[in-house]
Amino acid sequence: MRQTQADNRCFDGTDNRFHFGNLLRSTHRLTAAVSISPWARRFRPAVVRRLRPDATFRSTVGGRASQLGQAVRLPAASSGNSRCTPQLSQHHLADRGLLIAPQQEKQKSSVKASWQRAGWTFARKSPKLPCAMKVTYYLEVISSWCYWAEPAWAELKRRYAGKVEFGWKIALMPPEAYPVSKSQCDWFYRRSGTIMRSPFLLNSGWFESELKPYLAPNFVAEAAKDFNVADDCVRLAIANAALRDGRKVGRWEEAAAVAASAAGLDVTALLKKAKSPEIEARARATTAEFHALQVTQRPTFLLENNIGDRAVFSGLVVAAPLAAAIDAMLNDAAAYASHAAHFGPPPAN
Numbered sequence: 072m073r074q075t076q077a078d079n080r081c082f083d084g085t086d087n088r089f090h091f092g093n094l095l096r097s098t099h100r101l102t103a104a105v106s107i108s109p110w111a112r113r114f115r116p117a118v119v120r121r122l123r124p125d126a127t128f129r130s131t132v133g134g135r136a137s138q139l140g141q142a143v144r145l146p147a148a149s150s151g152n153s154r155c156t157p158q159l160s161q162h163h164l165a166d167r168g169l170l171i172a173p174q175q176e177k178q179k180s181s182v183k184a185s186w187q188r189a190g191w192t193f194a195r196k197s198p199k200l201p202c203a204m205k206v207t208y209y210l211e212v213i214s215s216w217c218y219w220a221e222p223a224w225a226e227l228k229r230r231y232a233g234k235v236e237f238g239w240k241i242a243l244m245p246p247e248a249y250p251v252s253k254s255q256c257d258w259f260y261r262r263s264g265t266i267m268r269s270p271f272l273l274n275s276g277w278f279e280s281e282l283k284p285y286l287a288p289n290f291v292a293e294a295a296k297d298f299n300v301a302d303d304c305v306r307l308a309i310a311n312a313a314l315r316d317g318r319k320v321g322r323w324e325e326a327a328a329v330a331a332s333a334a335g336l337d338v339t340a341l342l343k344k345a346k347s348p349e350i351e352a353r354a355r356a357t358t359a360e361f362h363a364l365q366v367t368q369r370p371t372f373l374l375e376n377n378i379g380d381r382a383v384f385s386g387l388v389v390a391a392p393l394a395a396a397i398d399a400m401l402n403d404a405a406a407y408a409s410h411a412a413h414f415g416p417p418p419a420n
Contacts, residue, residue, distance in 0.1 A: 203404045204235045204397065209242040209361045209371040212288040212306050213277065213313045213320065215260060216388060219267050220370040221307065223390035230390075231397060239303070241293055241354045242361035242369055246283040253278045267388070276317020286354075287326040287345070288313065293354050294345035300334045308333030376400040378407045 208224060210217040228237050250256035253275050260273040292306035312318040312329045320326040323342060331338035344350060361371060368386035374396055375381050380403060382396045 203408075204231075204374070204376040204401055206235055206237050206393075206397070207373040207375075208237070208239040209357070209364075209369060209373070210239055210306075211242055211244050211285075211369045212292050212309050213285060214244070214369045215263050215273055215314060216368070216386070217370045218273070218310050218314050219263060219269075220388040221303075221310075223388060223393065224303075224370075226390045227393055227397070230394065231401075234401065235397060238301075239306070240357035240360065241289045242371065243286070243289060243354060243358045244284060244369065249283045249285070250275075250278065252280065271315075273314045274317035277313035277320055279319060279321050282321040285321045286351075287323045288320045289354055290350050291323075291326040291330045291341065291345040294341055294347075294350045295330055295334055295336065297344055297350075298334070298336050298341065300336070305330045305334050374400060376404045378404055380404075 206227065210220075224237075227235075231237075250259060256275040256278050257272075260275060263269075264272050288306075288309045292309060295301075295305040309320050309326055309329050312325075313320045318325055318329065320329060323346065327338050327342040327345060330336065331341050364371065364373065364383055364385070366383060366385035370388065371383065371385040372387070372393055373381065373383055374393070380400050382400065384393055384396070387393065
């Protein structure tokens with residue numbers, strides 16, 4: 072559950088008002104209309120000559136395929152300068168010293184002319200930048216809105232695997248943020264399930280009003296990290312046990328049993344670690360980090376790149392806006408890296 076005080080916003084991934092696919096289709100239709108207009112025909116021949124007949128051009132949004140500009144490639148037998156002089160033949164280019172003629176190519180077969188395969192490439196074809204970007208997901212293990220955000224989280228991890236570092240941290244909810252009764256919890260679940268177009272209703276069987284706040288599921292998930300289980304499997308197992316099966320994961324033994332079964336851990340050792348002051352201190356510290364962002368909603372996503380850019384998304388549960396921000400921040404980081412490769416660090420004076 073997100074907090075009940077300000078829980079009146081809808082972020083529905085299937086609602087056309089927020090559907091980026093419709094925007095993309097409209098953009099393609101607009102592009103097609105412009106390309107055949109009389110005004111645009113004046114410029115079309117120049118565009119065709121620049122790309123050359125055997126060049127390819129593709130575009131996409133949100134990183135589903137290649138980014139704009141990646142597929143603008145020159146023929147293997149031409150040079151990067153042919154973008155500026157497309158009307159010249161390869162023989163003319165060779166005569167001007169801009170291209171190696173076929174007979175010269177044979178003589179220099181041992182030399183790899185990589186510049187002959189020049190083309191525009193952006194972030195997706197740039198060399199991998201170590202730790203170029205990090206995404207931190209602040210969550211409460213049995214929050215229903217965090218549960219609804221899990222497909223978006225999984226999609227982002229899949230889409231940016233090897234390019235972005237992903238991690239999650241506990242953001243404990245205060246007692247007043249939980250429902251006051253099981254019936255109120257069911258009302259919240261009917262609302263969020265309808266907003267998310269869910270084919271099932273979440274299960275409120277886990278709710279026990281006397282246990283607020285729910286420390287056990289969060290501390291057990293955090294403790295699993297000390298047993299080399301830093302991925303999502305333990306916390307997702309606890310969330311599913313609570314929100315789908317209605318198990319009483321607010322109880323220490325129940326939460327530990329679910330986690331140990333999911334990760335193949337010793338339940339006694341896990342439970343002992345979960346109850347330790349070290350784990351509580353860690354969970355309290357990450358909760359303080361969450362509050363320092365001046366947000367109130369779980370889930371919250373903190374996006375950071377290696378040039379100091381930061382973006383915070385609080386309460387969103389769909390991937391599209393997060394992916395758009397990640398793409399922009401990766402491109403900026405790649406641009407800085409490219410500039411540094413050409414010009415080095417800034418001068419001291």
